[in-house]
Amino acid sequence: MDRKHPENEEALQSKSLSWCSPCLIDHAEPAPISTNVTLDVGDSELDLDGPSLIERDSFDNELLEKQTEVVIAERADNIDDDEKEDKCGGLHAESLDQEGEQMQNALNEVDSYKSTFSLASKVQPKEDECIQKDKCELGKLDIEDEGSSEDRDLSDSVSTDNTLEDSSEFGRPAPVLAGSTGNHIEGPGGRMSGPSSPLLEQSGGSSALSHRDEDVTAESWRLHRKHVFVLSEAGKPIYSRYGNEEALSSTMGVMMALVSFVQSGENVIRSIYSEDHKVVFVQQGPLVLVSVSRGRQSEQQLRKELQYVYYQIISMLTQGSVARIFERKKNYDLRRLLAGSEKILDGLLNFVDSDPSFLLSAVHCLPLSSSLRDSLSLILQKAITPNLVFSILIAKNQLLTIVQEKAVIEDARLEPADLHLLLNLIRASSAFQAGEIWTPICLPLFNPDGYFYAYISYLDPPECTVCLLLLSTDKEAFYSVAECKRRIEESMRTQNSLQSIAAIQSYSVVQVGVSDLRHFMYKPFDVPDNCKQLTQFTSPEMEAPYSIEEERHRLFDMYRYLHSRIHSSSRPLKLIYHVAEKETLLAWVTSKFELYTCFSPLVTKTSAINAITKLLRWIKKEEDRLFIRYPPKYSTTPNPSKGSRGAKGGSDRQDMTDNGFLSLL
Amino acid sequence: MKKPDVKLVILGDVNVGKTSLLHRYTERRFKDTVSTVGGAFFLKQWGPYNISIWDTAGREQFHGLGSMYCRGAAAVVLTYDVTNWQSFAELEDRFLALTDTASADCIFAIVGNKADLTDECASVPHPEAERDACPCPSPVSTTKSHKQVVKEDAVALYKRILKYKMLEEKQCQAAEAMCFETSAKSGYNVDLLFETLFDMVVPGILRKRAEGLSQTVDLMECKGTGPKSSCCY
Numbered sequence: 001m002d003r004k005h006p007e008n009e010e011a012l013q014s015k016s017l018s019w020c021s022p023c024l025i026d027h028a029e030p031a032p033i034s035t036n037v038t039l040d041v042g043d044s045e046l047d048l049d050g051p052s053l054i055e056r057d058s059f060d061n062e063l064l065e066k067q068t069e070v071v072i073a074e075r076a077d078n079i080d081d082d083e084k085e086d087k088c089g090g091l092h093a094e095s096l097d098q099e100g101e102q103m104q105n106a107l108n109e110v111d112s113y114k115s116t117f118s119l120a121s122k123v124q125p126k127e128d129e130c131i132q133k134d135k136c137e138l139g140k141l142d143i144e145d146e147g148s149s150e151d152r153d154l155s156d157s158v159s160t161d162n163t164l165e166d167s168s169e170f171g172r173p174a175p176v177l178a179g180s181t182g183n184h185i186e187g188p189g190g191r192m193s194g195p196s197s198p199l200l201e202q203s204g205g206s207s208a209l210s211h212r213d214e215d216v217t218a219e220s221w222r223l224h225r226k227h228v229f230v231l232s233e234a235g236k237p238i239y240s241r242y243g244n245e246e247a248l249s250s251t252m253g254v255m256m257a258l259v260s261f262v263q264s265g266e267n268v269i270r271s272i273y274s275e276d277h278k279v280v281f282v283q284q285g286p287l288v289l290v291s292v293s294r295g296r297q298s299e300q301q302l303r304k305e306l307q308y309v310y311y312q313i314i315s316m317l318t319q320g321s322v323a324r325i326f327e328r329k330k331n332y333d334l335r336r337l338l339a340g341s342e343k344i345l346d347g348l349l350n351f352v353d354s355d356p357s358f359l360l361s362a363v364h365c366l367p368l369s370s371s372l373r374d375s376l377s378l379i380l381q382k383a384i385t386p387n388l389v390f391s392i393l394i395a396k397n398q399l400l401t402i403v404q405e406k407a408v409i410e411d412a413r414l415e416p417a418d419l420h421l422l423l424n425l426i427r428a429s430s431a432f433q434a435g436e437i438w439t440p441i442c443l444p445l446f447n448p449d450g451y452f453y454a455y456i457s458y459l460d461p462p463e464c465t466v467c468l469l470l471l472s473t474d475k476e477a478f479y480s481v482a483e484c485k486r487r488i489e490e491s492m493r494t495q496n497s498l499q500s501i502a503a504i505q506s507y508s509v510v511q512v513g514v515s516d517l518r519h520f521m522y523k524p525f526d527v528p529d530n531c532k533q534l535t536q537f538t539s540p541e542m543e544a545p546y547s548i549e550e551e552r553h554r555l556f557d558m559y560r561y562l563h564s565r566i567h568s569s570s571r572p573l574k575l576i577y578h579v580a581e582k583e584t585l586l587a588w589v590t591s592k593f594e595l596y597t598c599f600s601p602l603v604t605k606t607s608a609i610n611a612i613t614k615l616l617r618w619i620k621k622e623e624d625r626l627f628i629r630y631p632p633k634y635s636t637t638p639n640p641s642k643g644s645r646g647a648k649g650g651s652d653r654q655d656m657t658d659n660g661f662l663s664l665l
Numbered sequence: 666m667k668k669p670d671v672k673l674v675i676l677g678d679v680n681v682g683k684t685s686l687l688h689r690y691t692e693r694r695f696k697d698t699v700s701t702v703g704g705a706f707f708l709k710q711w712g713p714y715n716i717s718i719w720d721t722a723g724r725e726q727f728h729g730l731g732s733m734y735c736r737g738a739a740a741v742v743l744t745y746d747v748t749n750w751q752s753f754a755e756l757e758d759r760f761l762a763l764t765d766t767a768s769a770d771c772i773f774a775i776v777g778n779k780a781d782l783t784d785e786c787a788s789v790p791h792p793e794a795e796r797d798a799c800p801c802p803s804p805v806s807t808t809k810s811h812k813q814v815v816k817e818d819a820v821a822l823y824k825r826i827l828k829y830k831m832l833e834e835k836q837c838q839a840a841e842a843m844c845f846e847t848s849a850k851s852g853y854n855v856d857l858l859f860e861t862l863f864d865m866v867v868p869g870i871l872r873k874r875a876e877g878l879s880q881t882v883d884l885m886e887c888k889g890t891g892p893k894s895s896c897c898y
Contacts, residue, residue, distance in 0.1 A: 341700065429702050435707045
C-alpha cells in the first residue's frame with residue numbers, strides 16, 4: 001500500500017508545523033519537516049480560515065434543511081481545535097482518570113476559540129473559490145518542493161500545469177456525467193428534490209435482482225446515493241452497481257475520456273467536486289474505478305471503498321492474471337471472467353455501506369468468554385493437515401477465532417481487509433449452504449498474485465450461522481481439508497460447542513452501565529505485542545433509537561463524518577465534540593486507541609467525558625472477552641515436496657500464478 | 666469420514682441451473698441460488714454406496730479448477746440451457762476437454778435444463794413437486810420462450826463425445842437414454858436424471874471392488890500414479 005505512506009507523512013507534517021515544539025519531542029520524527037517548510041505554512045493557513053470550516057458548515061446546513069429546528073449548540077461542534085487535542089493525545093495519559101481530566105481541560109480551552117472560528121466562517125464570502133485557489137497554490141508549492149508528487153489531490157496536480165480557470169472547469173462535468181445517457185438535468189440546483197431521505201431510497205431499492213435491469217435513464221437511477229463503476233483502460237464497462245453495464249457504456253466512455261485527458265498531461269485524475277456530487281477516480285493497473293457519491297463521505301473514504309472493490313476483483317482473479325489478460329488484449333471484456341460475480345461486488349458495496357469494519361479497517365469479533373474462545377481455538381489447532389495455513393471460525397458474520405500456521409505468522413500477517421473480503425464472499429455465496437465449497441481465492445494484501453484454496457462449510461445446517469473456513473495452499477487438498485472439518489465437527493460435538501456458540505449474544509450498551517451513552521466503536525492500537533497481526537474493534541449492538549435501518553444509517557453517516565475529520569489528510573484532528581440534533585458525538589484518537597461515542601443529545605461535556613472514562617475502564621475490564629488477545633498458532637509440519645507438486649500439478653491458469661509463498665512452507 | 670465410492674461431476678456454462686438441479690434433487694425445492702464459487706461438494710447415500718457429487722461453477726474464472734474436479738469421475742453431467750444455444754455450444758468448446766481427466770469408462774449425460782420455459786409438459790408441475798407443495802408458482806404457460814436447442818442436437822453431441830473419447834457406440838448407453846430435458850423449477854425429469862445415473866455407476870463400483878481397487882478418489886493415490894491412475898481396470 002504505497003498510498004498510505006505519503007498520507008501519513010502529510011498528516012505528520014501539518015501537525016508538526018503548527019505545534020512544532022511538543023510534537024517534535026513526542027513523535028521524534030523531525031526529518032520531513034525541514035524539507036517542506038513552505039508547504040507547511042500554506043497548509044496551516046488553509047486550515048485556519050478555510051475549507052474545514054466550510055465543510056462543516058455545509059454539513060450543518062444539510063442537517064438544518066431537514067430539521068428546520070435550529071440547534072442551539074450549532075457552534076459547539078467546532079470544538080475540534082487540534083492544538084489542544086494534540087497535547088492531550090500526545091501526552092499519553094497514564095491513567096484513565098487523568099486522560100479524562102485532560103480532555104476536560106482541552107475542551108474548556110477550546111471554548112475560548114469558538115468565537116474566532118465562527119467569525120472566520122462568516123467572513124468567507126465565496127468559499128468554493130477560496131478553496132480552489134488555496135489548493136492550487138498548495139499544489140504548486142508541492143511540486144516545486146518535491147519535484148514529483150503523484151499522490152496529491154487531483155486539484156493539486158491539475159493545477160500545476162493548468163490555470164485556476166482550468167481546474168475549476170473540472171468541477172463542471174460531474175452533472176453531465178451523471179446524466180449523460182438520458183435527458184440530463186440542466187443545473188445542479190433542481191436535482192436534490194428527490195426523496196426526503198436518501199437512505200429510504202437506498203434500503204428500499206436494495207432488493208437484489210432488479211438492480212441489474214434498472215433503467216439507467218430514469219430519474220431514480222440518478223438518485224442513488226452512491227454509484228460505483230469499474231471499467232477497463234480501453235473504456236470497456238466491467239461493473240456498475242446499479243443498472244446494466246452495457247447500457248452505461250457511453251457514460252463509462254466519458255469517464256475514460258476524462259481519465260485519459262488528464263493523463264495526456266502526465267497527471268492523474270483524482271476527483272471532481274460538483275455542488276452535490278463527488279466523483280472519485282482510482283486507477284489500479286489496467287482497471288479504472290469510479291465512485292459517484294452524493295453523500296457526505298470524504299474523498300479519502302470513497303477512495304478506500306474503491307480500493308476494496310478492486311481488491312475483491314483481485315481476490316477472484318489475482319493481480320497478475322488481470323494484468324496479463326490486458327497486456328495480451330487491451331479491449332478484453334473482463335466480464336467474461338467475472339460473470340456471476342456481480343453479486344459478490346454488490347454485496348461488498350452494501351456491506352461497506354452498513355458495516356463499520358471497513359471504515360475502521362478492523363475486524364469485529366464476537367464477544368466470547370476467553371475460556372470458550374480458547375477451547376474453540378484448541379479444536380482448530382488440533383485439526384490440521386499439511387499446507388493448511390489459516391483456520392477461521394465465524395458466527396453471525398463475526399469472527400469467533402482464527403488460528404494460523406506458525407511460519408505464516410512470522411512472515412506476514414492477515415490484514416483485516418483480506419478477512420473482510422473472505423467474510424463478504426461467505427455472505428454472498430451463502431444461499432446454497434448444504435454443501436462443502438472448495439474454491440481458489442486470492443488474498444490481495446497478503447499476496448496479490450497467489451491463490452489460496454478455501455474450504456467453506458457450515459457447521460450447523462440448516463440454520464447456517466456457524467461457518468468454518470479453512471485455507472490451504474494446496475489445490476488438491478480438498479479431501480484432507482474436508483477430513484479436518486470432520487474432526488472439528490466431532491470435537492465440537494463432544495464439547496457441545498455449537499450450543500455454546502448459539503448462546504452467544506453480542507452485548508448491549510446498557511451492560512456498560514454508563515447513562516446517556518447510546519453507542520460506541522472502540523479500536524485499540526495496542527493489543528498485546530505478540531498479536532499485532534489483526535486489528536480489531538468492538539462495538540455494542542445498535543439499539544433504539546437506532547433499531548430502525550434509516551436511523552442506523554444516519555448514525556453511521558455521522559461516524560463516517562467524524563472519521564473523515566479525524567483522518568483528514570490536510571488537517572487531522574484528535575478530538576471532536578459534535579452536537580447534532582438528535583445526539584451528541586465525541587470522537588477521540590490517541591496513540592492507544594480510536595474511539596467514537598454517541599450520547600443522547602442533552603449530555604453535557606463534563607458528563608460525556610466522565611462517561612468516556614467509565615467506558616474505557618469497562619473496556620479494559622472486559623478486554624479478554626471483547627478481543628482475541630492471544631491468537632494461537634499451529635505448525636502443519638510442512639512437507640515441502642507435496643506443496644511444490646501441488647503447484648506443478650497441471651497447466652492451469654491458477655498454477656502459473658502460484659508463487660514464492662509455497663516455498664516458504 | 667465416509668469414503669465416497671464414486672464421483673459424479675456437474676459441468677456447464679454460467680446460469681444454466683447446475684446448482685438448482687442438484688438443489689431440486691437433494692432438497693426437493695427450487696430457490697434462487699447465487700452464482701457458485703469454485704465447486705461445492707455433496708455426499709449422497711445411494712443404497713450401500715456413497716456417491717460424491719461436485720457441483721462446479723460455470724464461470725470461466727474457475728475454469729482452471731475444472732480438471733481437478735473431474736479427476737477420476739465416473740459420471741459427468743454436461744448441462745445446458747434449452748433456451749440458450751451458446752450454453753450448448755460451450756459444452757463442446759470449453760467443458761468437454763475438462764473431462765479428459767475423468768475415468769476412462771466415464772458415463773456422460775447431456776442435460777437440457779429450463780425445459781419449463783419451452784415445453785408444456787415440463788411446466789405442468791410434476792406430480793412429485795405438487796406433492797411437496799412446491800411454493801414456487803408454475804411458470805406462466807402463455808409466454809413460452811423459443812427453444813434454441815432440441816433433443817436431436819443433444820443426441821448428436823453425445824455421439825460426437827463418444828467419438829472424441831474413442832468409445833464404441835454399441836458398448837455404451839444409447840444416446841437417447843443419456844440425453845435429458847429437465848426443469849429444476851418444476852422438478853421435471855430431475856429425479857429420473859440422477860437416479861438413472863446412480864444406477865449406472867453402481868456396476869462400476871462393484872467391478873472396482875471385485876478387482877480390489879479403490880475407486881475412491883484417493884488423493885495420495887492419484888498423486889502417486891498420475892491422473893489416469895483410476896482408469897486401469
